[in-house]
Every structure is written in structure tokens, then in C-alpha cells.
Amino acid sequence: xxxxxxxxxxxxxxxxxxxxxxxxxxxxxxxxxxxxxxxxxxxxxxxxxxxxxxxxxxxxxxxxxxxxxxxxxxxxxxxxxxxxxxxxxxxxxxxxxxxxxxxxxxxxxxxxxxxxxxxxxxxxxxxxxxxxxxxxxxxxxxxxxxxxxxxxxxxxxxxxxxxxxxxxxxxxxxxxxxxxxxxxxxxxxxxxxxxxxxxxxxxxxxxxxxxxxxxxxxxxxxxxxxxxxxxxxxxxxxxxxxxxxxxxxxxxxxxxxxxxxxxxxxxxxxxxxxxxxxxxxxxxxxxxxxxxxxxxxxxxxxxxxxxxxxxxxxxxxxxxxxxxxxxxxxxxxxxxxxxxxxxxxxxxxxxxxxxxxxxxxxxxxxxxxxxxxxxxxxxxxxxxxxxxxxxxxxxxxxxxxxxx
Numbered sequence: 237x238x239x240x241x242x243x244x245x246x247x248x249x250x251x252x253x254x255x256x257x258x259x260x261x262x263x264x265x266x267x268x269x270x271x272x273x274x275x276x277x278x279x280x281x282x283x284x285x286x287x288x289x290x291x292x293x294x295x296x297x298x299x300x301x302x303x304x305x306x307x308x309x310x311x312x313x314x315x316x317x318x319x320x321x322x323x324x325x326x327x328x329x330x331x332x333x334x335x336x337x338x339x340x341x342x343x344x345x346x347x348x349x350x351x352x353x354x355x356x357x358x359x360x361x362x363x364x365x366x367x368x369x370x371x372x373x374x375x376x377x378x379x380x381x382x383x384x385x386x387x388x389x390x391x392x393x394x395x396x397x398x399x400x401x402x403x404x405x406x407x408x409x410x411x412x413x414x415x416x417x418x419x420x421x422x423x424x425x426x427x428x429x430x431x432x433x434x435x436x437x438x439x440x441x442x443x444x445x446x447x448x449x450x451x452x453x454x455x456x457x458x459x460x461x462x463x464x465x466x467x468x469x470x471x472x473x474x475x476x477x478x479x480x481x482x483x484x485x486x487x488x489x490x491x492x493x494x495x496x497x498x499x500x501x502x503x504x505x506x507x508x509x510x511x512x513x514x515x516x517x518x519x520x521x522x523x524x525x526x527x528x529x530x531x532x533x534x535x536x537x538x539x540x541x542x543x544x545x546x547x548x549x550x551x552x553x554x555x556x557x558x559x560x561x562x563x564x565x566x567x568x569x570x571x572x573x574x575x576x577x578x579x580x581x582x583x584x585x586x587x588x589x590x591x592x593x594x595x596x597x598x599x600x601x602x603x604x605x606x607x608x609x610x611x612x613x614x615x616x617x618x619x620x621x622x623x624x625x626x627x628x629x630x631x632x633x634x635x636x637x638x639x640x
Contacts, residue, residue: 279366299330334380410439433628434461445513452506503548568635
């Protein structure tokens with residue numbers, strides 16, 4: 237029966253092939269011992285360049301200048317250091333170097349202590365043979381590579397967790413002052429391994445009972461666009477809380493995107509909505525953004541108010557019309573970004589806004605529960621063929637007692 241074996245010392249497993257650029261650094265002050273080690277190295281068949289240094293100071297100069305993967309054959313008794321301090325100094329000078337300590341016959345305990353200090357292996361110089369040296373060097377380089385990979389993986393995981401905590405903290409919590417307004421939302425960034433994209437949304441209920449909502453989309457898909465989206469969202473919330481409403485909000489956000497964007501070609505689309513305290517009327521301003529789904533007693537309609545230009549396209553010259561509509565027959569509104577309908581759902585066919593409307597009409601049930609399925613339905617239809625979304629997706633649903 238064949239047994240599975242892990243690669244070990246002297247393994248010929250191709251996954252553990254030596255780095256073609258790896259070099260050997262022999263740190264040994266005794267010329268006789270150095271000659272012995274170099275002769276054994278010549279017989280070992282290791283395809284590695286060998287450099288000999290007679291002191292630790294000389295070795296540190298070499299390590300500092302070497303761009304290659306290095307395996308250090310280190311004697312513990314040197315003119316400028318003695319004992320385990322030599323291992324610590326090599327590790328400080330070259331953290332990525334593999335270290336094999338060379339000991340005397342009666343120094344096994346010292347060799348074990350050196351491994352505990354960070355060396356990858358140890359060998360006795362007396363009776364040293366080519367096979368043992370070849371295996372020790374290969375094992376040391378392999379083990380060091382595993383250590384480096386493990387450290388990089390752990391660092392990546394820690395960074396990912398920190399980024400996830402940061403991004404969760406940047407997602408909005410609706411600021412509602414009573415139970416009269418219900419909010420549901422979905423958010424899926426298009427970037428892999430990200431929780432936040434360039435899309436943004438928020439809901440604020442002011443002290444007079446007016447409900448304000450915004451949804452927007454910064455052009456581009458990187459971390460800089462995500463940061464700009466957060467900046468615009470926070471600025472919008474500050475504007476609402478300070479009493480700045482209507483087109484003045486967009487003028488303010490236009491100034492901010494002009495100051496904060498990384499390049500002049502970056503722009504943002506958005507829709508802002510304001511619903512009066514008694515929910516009898518509603519106003520909508522659209523800046524280059526898609527329309528919104530409106531639920532009434534007649535069903536679900538795609539409503540497209542008169543548009544204005546996206547933020548950042550016409551600095552200082554843009555004008556945005558504000559559309560008023562009666563809200564007494566509106567039970568809910570759903571705002572979304574274009575990532576929800578721009579993906580392909582069949583060969584050479586996008587879902588499109590009409591396809592999104594059809595998907596919404598197929599979803600029965602109470603409004604609050606429906607938005608979760610409705611947003612998910614369009615999203616699932618997109619991801620069924622793609623496997624993942626090509627753009628960020630944000631969906632924001634609002635329903636109030638007064639609207640029902």
C-alpha cells in the first residue's frame with residue numbers, strides 16, 4: 237500500500253524545488269573548518285553559489301546587500317560574537333534568511349537551543365557528509381518559505397479583518413425618530429473581498445417629521461471611490477441635520493466632490509427624496525441617476541423624475557429640477573443604483589430597467605419583506621450567469637404608515 241508522505245529534509249518533491257537564485261553564506265572564522273564545509277558542499281550537488289565570511293560583521297554587510305534568498309551556515313564561535321547571540325544578530329540583519337547552525341560533536345544542546353532561538357536546523361561539523369548537508373540546506377530553505385508564507389497569510393487575514401471592521405463602521409444606520417417610517421436596504425460591492433463600494437445611501441428623519449433619503453453612485457470601483465462615497469453620504473446627512481434641503485443640498489455636494497475627488501473625470505449620480513411629515517406629498521431630485529420604483533394601489537411603476545446632470549460634470553453651472561408628486565396613494569418607494577439592472581442575464585441581453593420592473597411586479601407580499609426579495613431577485617438573476625456582480629449594487633426601500 238502506498239503511503240502519502242509530507243515533503244521533508246532533502247525532499248525531491250517539485251513543489252519544494254530550490255529557488256534558482258538562492259545563495260549559501262558560510263560564516264566560519266576557522267579556515268580549516270571552512271575548507272571542510274566547502275568541500276562537502278561541492279560534493280552535495282547543491283546548485284547554489286557559496287560566499288564565505290570570517291566574521292558576523294562581514295556576514296551582516298553581505299546580508300544587507302543581498303537581494304536573493306539566503307541560507308546561512310553559521311558557526312556559533314566567531315571573533316565578534318559567541319553563542320546564541322549570533323543567531324539573534326543574523327535574524328535581525330536578515331529576517332527572511334534561513335539559518336543552519338554548525339556545531340561541534342558535543343554541542344547538540346547548543347544546536348537545539350539555536351533552533352529554539354529561530355534557526356531552521358543544526359549540523360555537527362565533525363563527520364559532516366554531503367547528503368546530510370544537502371538535506372539540511374533544502375529543509376531550512378523550505379521551512380523558512382513556509383514560515384514566510386504563514387506570516388504573510390496571517391498578516392493578510394488581520395488586515396482583512398481590520399478593513400472589514402472599518403467598512404462596516406462606514407455603512408449608514410438610518411436616523412429615525414419614530415416608528416412611522418420603515419427602512420430596508422441591501423448593499424453588495426462589486427469588488428472582490430470588499431464590504432464597501434462607491435455606491436452610498438442614507439435615511440434621516442428630521443425633527444419636524446420629514447423623512448429624507450439619498451442614494452448615489454460614484455464613478456469607478458476602487459477604494460478611493462468608496463471613500464468618496466462615504467464622504468458624500470456624511471456631508472448629505474450633515475446638510476439635512478443643519479436644515480439644508482432641496483437643490484441647495486446638491487450644490488453643496490457638488491462643491492465637496494470637486495474638492496475631494498482624485499481626478500477631474502470622477503463624477504457621482506444620486507437621487508434625493510423628501511417626504512412631508514403627514515406623508516401627503518413628496519419631492520424628488522435626480523442628478524444623472526436611475527429612476528425609482530413606486531408602489532401604489534395600481535401596482536408598481538418605474539417613476540423617472542426630470543433629471544439634472546451628475547455631480548462633478550458641470551461645476552458651478554449645473555441645475556437640478558425638483559419634482560413634486562402627491563404621496564397619498566404611495567405605499568412605498570424603492571431607490572437603487574444601476575448595478576442592479578446593468579448586468580447580463582442572458583447572452584447579449586441586459587436585465588435593464590424594464591426587466592427590473594418585471595421582477596418587482598412578480599414579487600408579492602408586504603412591502604418591507606418584498607424589498608428584500610425584490611432586491612435579491614434582481615441580484616440573483618444577474619449573478620446566475622456572472623457568478624459575481626460587475627458593479628456595486630445598493631437598494632433602499634422606504635414605507636411609512638402615512639403612505640399605506
